[in-house]
Amino acid sequence: xxxxxxxxxxxxxxxxxxxxxxxxxxxxxxxxxxxxxxxxxxxxxxxxxxxxxxxxxxxxxxxxxxxxxxxxxxxxxxxxxxxxxxxxxxxxxxxxxxxxxxxxxxxxxxxxxxxxxxxxxxxxxxxxxxxxxxxxxxxxxxxxxxxxxxxxxxxxxxxxxxxxxxxxxxxxxxxxxxxxxxxxxxxxxxxxxxxxxxxxxxxxxxxxxxxxxxxxxxxxxxxxxxxxxxxxxxxxxxxxxxxxxxxxxxxxxxxxxxxxxxxxxxxxxxxxxxxxxxxxxxxxxxxxxxxxxxxxxxxxxxxxxxxxxxxxxxxxxxxxxxxxxxxxxxxxxxxxxxxxxxxxxxxxxxxxxxxxxxxxxxxxxxx
Amino acid sequence: xxxxxxxxxxxxxxxxxxxxxxxxxxxxxxxxxxxxxxxxxxxxxxxxxxxxxxxxxxxxxxxxxxxxxxxxxxx
Ligand code: SF4
Numbered sequence: 001x002x003x004x005x006x007x008x009x010x011x012x013x014x015x016x017x018x019x020x021x022x023x024x025x026x027x028x029x030x031x032x033x034x035x036x037x038x039x040x041x042x043x044x045x046x047x048x049x050x051x052x053x054x055x056x057x058x059x060x061x062x063x064x065x066x067x068x069x070x071x072x073x074x075x076x077x078x079x080x081x082x083x084x085x086x087x088x089x090x091x092x093x094x095x096x097x098x099x100x101x102x103x104x105x106x107x108x109x110x111x112x113x114x115x116x117x118x119x120x121x122x123x124x125x126x127x128x129x130x131x132x133x134x135x136x137x138x139x140x141x142x143x144x145x146x147x148x149x150x151x152x153x154x155x156x157x158x159x160x161x162x163x164x165x166x167x168x169x170x171x172x173x174x175x176x177x178x179x180x181x182x183x184x185x186x187x188x189x190x191x192x193x194x195x196x197x198x199x200x201x202x203x204x205x206x207x208x209x210x211x212x213x214x215x216x217x218x219x220x221x222x223x224x225x226x227x228x229x230x231x232x233x234x235x236x237x238x239x240x241x242x243x244x245x246x247x248x249x250x251x252x253x254x255x256x257x258x259x260x261x262x263x264x265x266x267x268x269x270x271x272x273x274x275x276x277x278x279x280x281x282x283x284x285x286x287x288x289x290x291x292x293x294x295x296x297x298x299x300x301x302x303x304x305x306x307x308x309x310x311x312x313x314x315x316x317x318x319x320x321x322x323x324x325x326x327x328x329x330x331x332x333x334x335x336x337x338x339x340x341x342x343x344x345x346x347x348x349x350x351x352x353x354x355x356x357x358x359x360x361x362x363x364x365x366x367x
Numbered sequence: 368x369x370x371x372x373x374x375x376x377x378x379x380x381x382x383x384x385x386x387x388x389x390x391x392x393x394x395x396x397x398x399x400x401x402x403x404x405x406x407x408x409x410x411x412x413x414x415x416x417x418x419x420x421x422x423x424x425x426x427x428x429x430x431x432x433x434x435x436x437x438x439x440x441x442x
Contacts, residue, residue, distance in 0.1 A: 005431060
């Protein structure tokens with residue numbers, strides 16, 4: 001495939017979409033990487049007025065609960081452990097500042113590109129307790145499982161994980177079953193699907209009568225998903241289609257699934273905006289609980305009152321747009337984020353701010 | 368954190384599930400535990416330091432086929 005093909009098919013898809021769009025349709029892109037790709041490619045500017053795209057709960061940083069952010073910051077503050085995290089988490093504000101601020105105060109907090117780097121710290125600094133922040137969906141969870149299994153194999157005693165891993169299909173179920181917005185179709189996350197395959201989404205069409213398309217991240221791939229969904233909705237024939245076959249096998253990555261199943265069992269998880277969704281977390285199985293930092297350090301999660309006027313929760317459910325938040329672009333910007341949706345490189349507010357993706361932004365006088 | 372990038376394997380040690388990829392001139396060590404089929408020269412999607420699948424040329428062609436199908440279907 002080359003750029004010329006990309007351009008050609010993008011235009012063909014846009015034309016076709018204009019022809020078939022007859023009534024208002026609301027589509028949700030579940031994944032934050034799609035939100036960013038849509039912003040970057042300017043797709044919204046070429047969509048017919050009938051098609052509305054809203055963003056969903058698929059940014060792992062954004063759905064992290066305040067109480068979890070406070071809890072792992074407490075780990076570094078109260079237990080003097082070394083925290084290792086993916087870079088996105090550094091600037092997310094909890095009720096008492098962010099990891100970046102804590103680091104500036106002298107706490108040992110390090111950014112890693114992979115869980116295996118965290119493991120390397122544990123190996124080379126045996127006198128330190130290394131706690132890896134396990135954040136992310138089915139895409140990052142196998143890497144955490146791998147690190148834990150390696151720690152077992154090497155007998156590393158000073159490595160543990162503060163485990164916030166979550167699974168996507170149950171969040172979609174909670175969203176569709178809740179009384180948020182009416183969603184007509186879902187653009188399903190490509191990379192999560194590389195791991196889990198097609199089957200876990202079947203309920204979306206079967207139980208809720210909503211169509212879903214597993215899509216890649218290039219502009220023609222996203223446009224193709226929109227055309228496929230619009231067609232399905234017009235035809236009143238809900239289905240799940242995999243239009244990213246070059247990366248997503250119908251059965252997913254079975255090695256990764258096996259690893260996840262060996263190390264984790266479904267547990268309850270709290271999602272910002274969606275609340276506690278039973279079974280949507282990945283708890284350590286019995287054999288691996290000694291690697292659970294929450295247990296090792298008896299971490300207590302305290303309920304945190306939501307404050308600061310951040311509307312991330314509603315945004316993650318597709319109920320409002322970033323520009324509907326009174327703080328957007330004025331008090332809350334990527335440089336000085338107030339909520340996680342503005343911090344993460346996959347966050348909806350950050351995407352809208354960066355790519356000026358809403359006419360209202362201009363009216364609000366973006367600085 | 369959720370973005371996976373395609374990269375080419377330039378060195379591999381299958382026994383330790385470890386490989387090196389080239390990312391715009393920089394070498395990076397990744398794990399190939401999840402992709403037993405990955406070999407020297409394979410293109411893989413890399414996510415958080417792990418290859419999550421192997422992408423072949425024929426599979427890239429699969430995109431165009433499905434795009435054609437979608438256009439036909441809605442024609
Ligand atoms: S603009 Fe900032 S404060 Fe408003 S919802 Fe987004 S992250 Fe929260």
